[in-house]
Amino acid sequence: MKNVVVVGSTNVDKVLNVEKYALPGETLAINSYQQSHGGGKGANQAIAAARSGAQTTFITKLGNDEDGKQMLTGFQNDHINIDHLVTTDQAQTGKAYITVDKSGQNSIYVYGGANMELTASDVEAHQEVIAQADRVIAQLEIPLEAIIAAFKIAKAHGVQTILNPAPAKELPEELLRLTDVITPNETEAQTLTGIEVADEVSMLDNAMVFFSKGISMVIITVGSKGAFYATPQAHGFIPAFKVKAVDTTAAGDTFIGALASQLEMDNSNIEDAMLYANRASSLTVQVAGAQNSIPTRKQVEAANQKTDHTHEQIEREKEQAAQYVAARIPNHIVLGLGSGTTAAYFVKAIHDRIEKEHLDIECVATSVGTQQLAEKLGMRMLDVNTIDAVELTVDGADIVDDHLDGIKGGGAALLFEKLVANMSKRNVWIVDPRKPRHTLEGQMLPVEVVPFGGMGVFRYLRDHGYQPAFRFQENGDILATDSGNYLIDITIPKDADLQALSENLKKQTGVVEHGLFLNICDEMVVGGDQVKVVKREDLKQD
Ligand SMILES: Nc1ncnc2c1ncn2[C@@H]1O[C@H](COP(=O)(O)OP(=O)(O)OP(=O)(O)O)[C@@H](O)[C@H]1O
Numbered sequence: 001m002k003n004v005v006v007v008g009s010t011n012v013d014k015v016l017n018v019e020k021y022a023l024p025g026e027t028l029a030i031n032s033y034q035q036s037h038g039g040g041k042g043a044n045q046a047i048a049a050a051r052s053g054a055q056t057t058f059i060t061k062l063g064n065d066e067d068g069k070q071m072l073t074g075f076q077n078d079h080i081n082i083d084h085l086v087t088t089d090q091a092q093t094g095k096a097y098i099t100v101d102k103s104g105q106n107s108i109y110v111y112g113g114a115n116m117e118l119t120a121s122d123v124e125a126h127q128e129v130i131a132q133a134d135r136v137i138a139q140l141e142i143p144l145e146a147i148i149a150a151f152k153i154a155k156a157h158g159v160q161t162i163l164n165p166a167p168a169k170e171l172p173e174e175l176l177r178l179t180d181v182i183t184p185n186e187t188e189a190q191t192l193t194g195i196e197v198a199d200e201v202s203m204l205d206n207a208m209v210f211f212s213k214g215i216s217m218v219i220i221t222v223g224s225k226g227a228f229y230a231t232p233q234a235h236g237f238i239p240a241f242k243v244k245a246v247d248t249t250a251a252g253d254t255f256i257g258a259l260a261s262q263l264e265m266d267n268s269n270i271e272d273a274m275l276y277a278n279r280a281s282s283l284t285v286q287v288a289g290a291q292n293s294i295p296t297r298k299q300v301e302a303a304n305q306k307t308d309h310t311h312e313q314i315e316r317e318k319e320q321a322a323q324y325v326a327a328r329i330p331n332h333i334v335l336g337l338g339s340g341t342t343a344a345y346f347v348k349a350i351h352d353r354i355e356k357e358h359l360d361i362e363c364v365a366t367s368v369g370t371q372q373l374a375e376k377l378g379m380r381m382l383d384v385n386t387i388d389a390v391e392l393t394v395d396g397a398d399i400v401d402d403h404l405d406g407i408k409g410g411g412a413a414l415l416f417e418k419l420v421a422n423m424s425k426r427n428v429w430i431v432d433p434r435k436p437r438h439t440l441e442g443q444m445l446p447v448e449v450v451p452f453g454g455m456g457v458f459r460y461l462r463d464h465g466y467q468p469a470f471r472f473q474e475n476g477d478i479l480a481t482d483s484g485n486y487l488i489d490i491t492i493p494k495d496a497d498l499q500a501l502s503e504n505l506k507k508q509t510g511v512v513e514h515g516l517f518l519n520i521c522d523e524m525v526v527g528g529d530q531v532k533v534v535k536r537e538d539l540k541q542d
């Protein structure tokens with residue numbers, strides 16, 4: 001268990017939920033007013049660390065008032081060591097006035113109060129507890145002199161120092177020199193380095209600036225995208241969990257406290273610790289408020305388990321769809337084998353049947369991956385160039401709409417899949433229940449482009465509002481398809497005419513193919529304990 005000392009602010013949050021933000025001079029009615037909640041970056045981070053199991057001490061200054069008493073009780077309930085907490089008659093406990101809009105975005109005004117009275121000598125009076133810690137964390141809602149005093153004590157005793165440079169402001173070199181780990185969000189990073197955080201390359205550029213100031217680890221959180229880490233030896237990006245955010249207040253604080261509770265002192269488990277922190281803060285954003293939304297270790301673990309469970313269930317549903325279709329394949333045909341994880345279940349299922357029933361079925365693969373799998377199983381494979389037609393092709397799909405039109409290519413095999421689909425007399429798609437949607441609008445659509453001249457297509461797509469992005473591999477290299485082309489992912493606009501979009505994309509020089517499969521799927525089979533079948537001929541009758 002990590003021993004963490006947090007030196008920082010305590011605020012009482014007064015939260016307003018608003019439809020939209022009032023402009024200067026404008027008055028807007030609101031329909032809900034939340035009562036006071038505990039908040040303040042220091043308090044939030046201490047609570048996040050404590051709830052995740054760290055032995056946590058909080059050095060903060062409170063006013064001698066009701067808000068202060070309420071906060072103190074809260075800290076005790078979270079088993080935070082408050083022996084080193086300081087009170088003052090000179091100012092009130094800090095307060096934050098927070099507005100949260102419908103999208104979960106927040107805007108905050110802070111009255112520092114007692115927080116701004118925390119002095120270097122207050123901190124020095126408690127140096128023993130800092131000296132005994134594994135790490136000390138500070139943020140910028142207290143005077144810099146108090147942070148510097150804490151970090152000096154830490155450095156003198158080999159204690160790791162973590163600076164969360166929030167709210168954003170420029171910092172003295174002295175403080176940066178005393179900092180081991182810095183944890184800005186994207187705007188805070190830019191304030192300190194002058195380099196905009198746009199992608200992983202620019203995050204690394206940001207990290208380089210911090211390294212040059214003597215900081216040995218940089219963690220940049222980028223909201224719903226996730227978080228980046230870099231040391232001079234290694235770096236990586238850990239994507240956030242996809243959740244419905246209702247209020248991001250305390251997301252960053254949860255991340256930092258959770259990370260501080262998990263991260264080994266030699267950083268050996270950095271990716272696991274960041275994954276844990278991402279999970280913890282993904283829970284925080286799903287609940288309104290600050291401290292009440294910070295999860296415990298148990299809740300984080302339960303959420304992880306639930307995901308594992310969901311993952312298992314999706315795999316089961318894919319397999320159910322695959323087995324349903326495999327059981328109904330006629331004998332003596334040429335069969336197209338799709339690509340991707342769902343299609344792989346089908347390949348295995350039909351292989352089993354061919355073996356058991358000695359079926360006379362020859363197959364055509366739609367990707368190098370499927371070809372390899374089928375060959376490994378010893379199936380009879382044909383070269384697509386030696387045949388005129390395929391009787392039936394069974395493939396997966398990324399998304400399918402109400403008209404059985406769909407998107408494929410998430411797994412980067414769209415060109416061969418479309419070639420074989422077009423040769424097939426009948427196409428059956430097997431999917432799990434998350435794939436069918438009413439519409440393809442707003443969905444990601446892959447466009448396969450030749451590497452030479454791909455930038456020209458990219459510019460065209462960007463200038464026409466398709467929000468293009470090249471597809472990269474996890475190691476940061478650009479992804480090449482089976483035919484050595486690149487993929488550009490675009491977003492299908494609202495109210496798009498899919499047929500026109502399809503034709504228009506094909507017309508662009510440099511575009512090889514795209515992932516819109518219109519009028520191709522004859523039958524969709526959705527896995528589940530009750531398999532559901534949707535046929536194109538039935539749609540036409542409606
Ligand atoms: N919408 C979201 N969905 C899922 N995870 C999120 C979302 N927003 C934030 N997170 C998680 O919280 C972490 C921190 O978020 P963010 O980068 O917004 O911090 P911050 O700007 O300091 O937040 P705040 O000031 O609101 O506390 C992210 O790295 C991510 O793991």
Ligand SMILES: [K+]
Pocket residue numbers: 247248249250251284285286287288289290293
């Ligand atoms: K929240």
